[in-house]
Amino acid sequence: MSNVLITGGAGFVGSNLADRLVAQGDKVTIVDDLSMGLVENIPDSDLVTFYEESITNKEFMEHLLVKNKFDYIYLFAGVASVADSVARPYETHQVNQEANVFLLEIIRKRKLPVKKILFASSAAVYGDDPQLPKTELSRIKPLTPYAIDKFASERYMIDYGNLYDLPTVAVRFFNIFGPKQNPSSPYSGVISIITDCIREGKTFNLYGDGEQVRDFTYIDDIIDALLLLTRSDNASNTHGTYNVATGMKTSLKDMISIYEDIAGKKLDIKYLESRKGDIKYSYADTSKLCKLGYKPKYSVEMGLRKYWKYVNEKGGNDYENFNN
Structure with missing residues (x-):
């Protein structure tokens, strides 16, 4: 049994990771201020605390780290709304960067015996650089405070690892979808919003022509990658x-067409002008991760089928909670 900390563990990725860890018998501690996550996402298990x-509560976080001496730490907590980071750059910076650096410093100073520290960054760090696919060596061009903080935090992670021999690793997520993603969130993935629109008969606002290309990745593949990077x-x-990510590219239009076939319903679409700053094409080169043994299992269609089944058979209560 491993002792694991997940910050932001009531959110989409963190709660799915918690589910997997609990299923394999690990003890999981979750810290989340519920500003974006949902308590309903947290596994109902005696293995979960x-x-x-907030991770910005330094006294609380230091006490927690020193007391528990976690084996693995997954850093997912953050203000995920790009718009919020633009409106409140310093406040979001305190959560998205300063709090994570503080945790590294406590681990360093207290010489805590952590086996692996993983930080969740974002493909947003690439900005609108035209090179495709995005490799880890692609030009970094963060266009918002959110992206700046993500890149700065991942650099702190890597350099703390190199300078102080801490076992750190950072991941850049692309377009993840799957169970427990909140369609009402200000930074929700487009697939969860489309799912909600199809189920509820709502109109989906499509900004641009629908030819935007993304690397849509099902959550189970993400969790496999996280465990590979921390446990393998x-x-x-x-x-x-x-x-x-998957390393596969799909246009928004094609994804919608596949989803309509799966759902047996047409999506009501309202076409609007492209939003300023929206990135047209974004997909990943995953060869670096694949060299470690990563093999994504889900195509877009397979992931959409599993997600649609979940929200209709198991996830109804989740969507009721989202919309209340």
């Missing part, structure tokens, strides 16, 4: 940043 708290012997000595 939940604290409704192949990744035991890795310091660095990894794209986590």
